[in-house]
Amino acid sequence: MGDHHHGPAKGLSRWLFTTNHKDIGTMYLWFSFAMFILGGFFAMVIRAELFQPGMQLVEPAFFNQMTTLHGLVMVFGAIMPSFVGLANWLIPMMIGAPDMALPRMNNWSFWILPPTFLLLASTLFMEGGAPAFGWTFYAPLSTTYAPPSVTFFIFSVHVLGLSSIMGSINIIATVMNMRAPGMTYMKMPLFVWTWLITAFLLVAVMPVLAGAVTMMLMDIHFGTSFFSAAGGGDPVLFQHVFWFFGHPEVYIIILPAFGVVSQIIPAFSRKPLFGYDSMVYATASIAFLSFIVWAHHMYTVGMPVAGELFFMYATMLIAVPTGVKVFNWVTTMWRGALTFETPMLFCIGFLVLFTIGGFTGLMLSIAPSDFQYHDSYFVVAHFHYVMVAGAVFSMSAAVYYWLPKWCGKMYNEAMGKTHFWISFIGFNLTFFPQHFVGLAGMPRRIPDYALQFADFNMMSSIGAFIYGASQILFLYNVIATIVAGKPVSDDKVWEGAEGLEWTVPTPAPYHTFETPPRIDPDHVHS
Amino acid sequence: MIRVSANPAIDTVIKLVTVAVAMFAFVFVVMVPLYNVLCDALGINGKTSGQAYTAVQAGVDESREVTVQFVATNNEGMPWEFGPSTTAMKVHPGAVNDTVFHARNPLPRAMVAQAIPSVSPARAAEYFHKTECFCFNQQPLDGESAAEMPLQFIVDQDLPRDIRTITLSYTIFDVTDMASGAVAAR
Numbered sequence: 001m002g003d004h005h006h007g008p009a010k011g012l013s014r015w016l017f018t019t020n021h022k023d024i025g026t027m028y029l030w031f032s033f034a035m036f037i038l039g040g041f042f043a044m045v046i047r048a049e050l051f052q053p054g055m056q057l058v059e060p061a062f063f064n065q066m067t068t069l070h071g072l073v074m075v076f077g078a079i080m081p082s083f084v085g086l087a088n089w090l091i092p093m094m095i096g097a098p099d100m101a102l103p104r105m106n107n108w109s110f111w112i113l114p115p116t117f118l119l120l121a122s123t124l125f126m127e128g129g130a131p132a133f134g135w136t137f138y139a140p141l142s143t144t145y146a147p148p149s150v151t152f153f154i155f156s157v158h159v160l161g162l163s164s165i166m167g168s169i170n171i172i173a174t175v176m177n178m179r180a181p182g183m184t185y186m187k188m189p190l191f192v193w194t195w196l197i198t199a200f201l202l203v204a205v206m207p208v209l210a211g212a213v214t215m216m217l218m219d220i221h222f223g224t225s226f227f228s229a230a231g232g233g234d235p236v237l238f239q240h241v242f243w244f245f246g247h248p249e250v251y252i253i254i255l256p257a258f259g260v261v262s263q264i265i266p267a268f269s270r271k272p273l274f275g276y277d278s279m280v281y282a283t284a285s286i287a288f289l290s291f292i293v294w295a296h297h298m299y300t301v302g303m304p305v306a307g308e309l310f311f312m313y314a315t316m317l318i319a320v321p322t323g324v325k326v327f328n329w330v331t332t333m334w335r336g337a338l339t340f341e342t343p344m345l346f347c348i349g350f351l352v353l354f355t356i357g358g359f360t361g362l363m364l365s366i367a368p369s370d371f372q373y374h375d376s377y378f379v380v381a382h383f384h385y386v387m388v389a390g391a392v393f394s395m396s397a398a399v400y401y402w403l404p405k406w407c408g409k410m411y412n413e414a415m416g417k418t419h420f421w422i423s424f425i426g427f428n429l430t431f432f433p434q435h436f437v438g439l440a441g442m443p444r445r446i447p448d449y450a451l452q453f454a455d456f457n458m459m460s461s462i463g464a465f466i467y468g469a470s471q472i473l474f475l476y477n478v479i480a481t482i483v484a485g486k487p488v489s490d491d492k493v494w495e496g497a498e499g500l501e502w503t504v505p506t507p508a509p510y511h512t513f514e515t516p517p518r519i520d521p522d523h524v525h526s
Numbered sequence: 527m528i529r530v531s532a533n534p535a536i537d538t539v540i541k542l543v544t545v546a547v548a549m550f551a552f553v554f555v556v557m558v559p560l561y562n563v564l565c566d567a568l569g570i571n572g573k574t575s576g577q578a579y580t581a582v583q584a585g586v587d588e589s590r591e592v593t594v595q596f597v598a599t600n601n602e603g604m605p606w607e608f609g610p611s612t613t614a615m616k617v618h619p620g621a622v623n624d625t626v627f628h629a630r631n632p633l634p635r636a637m638v639a640q641a642i643p644s645v646s647p648a649r650a651a652e653y654f655h656k657t658e659c660f661c662f663n664q665q666p667l668d669g670e671s672a673a674e675m676p677l678q679f680i681v682d683q684d685l686p687r688d689i690r691t692i693t694l695s696y697t698i699f700d701v702t703d704m705a706s707g708a709v710a711a712r
Contacts, residue, residue, distance in 0.1 A: 101533075101535035101538075101539075102535060102539065165546050168542075169538075169539055169542045169543065169546075172538060172542060173535040173538040173539055173542070174535070176535075176538050177534050177535045177538060178535070203542050203545050203546050203549070204545065204549055205549070206546070207546050207547070207549035207550035207552075207553070208549055208550075208552070208553050208557075210550055211549075211550050211552075211553030211554060211557075212553065214553075215553075215554075215558075223703075223704055225704070226558065228699075229642045229697070229699065230601065230640050230642065230699030230700075230701050230704070231640070231701065231704060234561070234562075234565070237558065237561050240557070240561060241553060241557055241558075244557070302648070304568060304648075
């Protein structure tokens with residue numbers, strides 16, 4: 001037993017060889033923040049170019065590389081690893097397990113990520129430039145007309161897919177096998193539930209993405225014609241395969257965010273989550289529906305009317321379980337003893353802005369009107385409302401909520417609230433005007449635009465700089481907390497917090513739950 | 527059942543790895559063929575059959591005429607001169623019709639081309655039968671030479687009556703690199 005109680009190893013080897021879920025979670029979180037800054041920098045280049053009409057700062061080819069890398073880095077480098085980091089830190093502590101089920105694989109699934117993104121970023125300095133075909137890399141742009149660096153891009157996607165699959169297998173194996181005695185499925189915290197379902201989605205669709213890039217690789221280098229009409233293939237096939245992965249992918253991004261919000265809103269409402277069971281069923285329904293709606297991303301590709309109708313109605317159906325969730329969160333707050341600490345502010349911001357993004361999603365789901373919105377800034381506004389205000393806001397909430405438990409120190413509340421309000425204003429200033437320019441016909445992914453869009457674009461750019469700057473404040477607040485924050489010693493950092501992670505000492509020791517906790521059979525989950 | 531491993535998580539891992547591998551295979555074994563089958567069956571994208579049609583039509587519907595238009599396009603970077611001998615024909619459903627497309631390779635080297643057909647309106651694709659078509663095969667041409675490429679087709683008698691014009695479009699692709707082995711064999 002004695003050997004098990006040692007603390008972390010010293011120096012760099014601690015991080016290289018660690019199999020501790022908390023260490024790995026920490027590395028995931030820092031890595032994803034670094035990627036968030038990198039992807040944010042690409043976004044700043046985009047917004048700087050669009051500050052005024054006409055060509056200002058960068059060449060169109062470089063602009064295309066920026067939009068492509070911004071999307072790829074944010075989706076695969078920032079948002080997904082950040083939630084994997086959160087899962088590593090929290091799932092074992094929430095279900096009363098000593099660690100993840102497969103600690104060595106856990107180490108691998110993290111450590112193959114940084115070299116992969118280094119490789120992807122290095123394409124910027126290659127001859128012909130970085131991939132410039134958009135994060136959706138439609139063939140033939142990404143095959144026949146791709147820069148030579150596309151092969152490095154394909155390899156990166158393969159490796160990060162492998163990392164995601166290993167991470168999800170680990171999460172499923174942990175949740176299915178390592179719950180403390182008495183922790184039945186319907187007693188798990190909702191964050192664990194949403195991650196379990198997310199992990200199943202990842203195992204199902206990351207191989208499809210790998211298949212799509214493998215077909216690209218074969219078309220480019222081995223003379224096949226999956227996506228080339230000349231050899232009997234069809235470029236439209238690419239879009240079907242990509243979105244068969246791509247639509248579940250958007251729920252992979254948002255479901256863990258739903259889980260975070262479902263943990264935090266009850267804590268600051270001092271009430272149990274309203275409708276726990278319906279939350280679980282709604283999450284599962286969303287996951288199922290995500291597999292049968294992919295073609296709503298490609299209404300304009302020339303589908304039969306019956307197909308358009310099917311995908312339109314199936315897409316609208318998703319509003320039902322999503323609505324259940326939104327109403328449950330609102331009802332949880334109803335008549336609660338509310339306080340508005342920074343995590344709660346970010347959750348309420350999430351709730352308001354994600355709902356707006358949901359409504360614009362419904363507008364886009366209507367096939368006949370989508371022909372007007374397709375590939376316009378309206379789409380850009382829509383998915384930033386669900387990705388940024390959905391995933392990034394909830395991730396910020398999660399960091400503020402659990403940071404005191406992780407490092408045993410309290411962040412600066414005033415600075416946290418300032419971060420929230422600057423983010424909230426900056427975000428809306430950036431993306432709300434994009435609804436208008438999109439409806440008026442401004443296409444996405446173009447470095448120049450017609451004069452009538454100038455004012456709204458300038459507002460967007462100013463908002464983006466404000467939002468970007470607010471993240472520096474966030475970084476400063478987190479570092480200041482770790483270095484010199486006010487120590488907290490209560491196990492339960494927040495008065496209303498519920499769950500096993502709040503029963504361990506603060507800061508969370510290196511090893512927790514080496515003997516599983518007893519779960520009160522009558523205990524109602526938070 | 528005796529567990530091979532002491533760690534029960536290993537069973538879960540084996541199942542999940544199987545799912546991941548199966549999903550990878552699913553893309554190639556199911557999605558790609560299914561897409562092609564569905565497009566052929568439903569005539570999506572104006573795809574016409576890649577095989578010669580064996581005539582089973584009895585009689586010719588003299589009561590109506592359908593205009594068939596021919597369009598030819600060169601894919602980017604394809605230097606051939608390529609076009610139909612007539613741009614439009616009036617035909618009776620059920621009748622067998624012949625026409626030719628001209629192609630000339632202006633470059634001094636031998637090349638191989640592939641023509642890909644598409645029918646508009648897409649609804650008409652399944653009623654447009656080709657009994658003989660240059661598009662069924664790749665077309666090799668020596669440098670600075672020309673050829674006539676035949677097309678024989680039947681418009682199905684079941685063609686919906688509201689369709690009075692069918693446009694048959696060919697895009698010609700340079701497949702010399704892909705077919706280099708095949709050229710050597712000829």
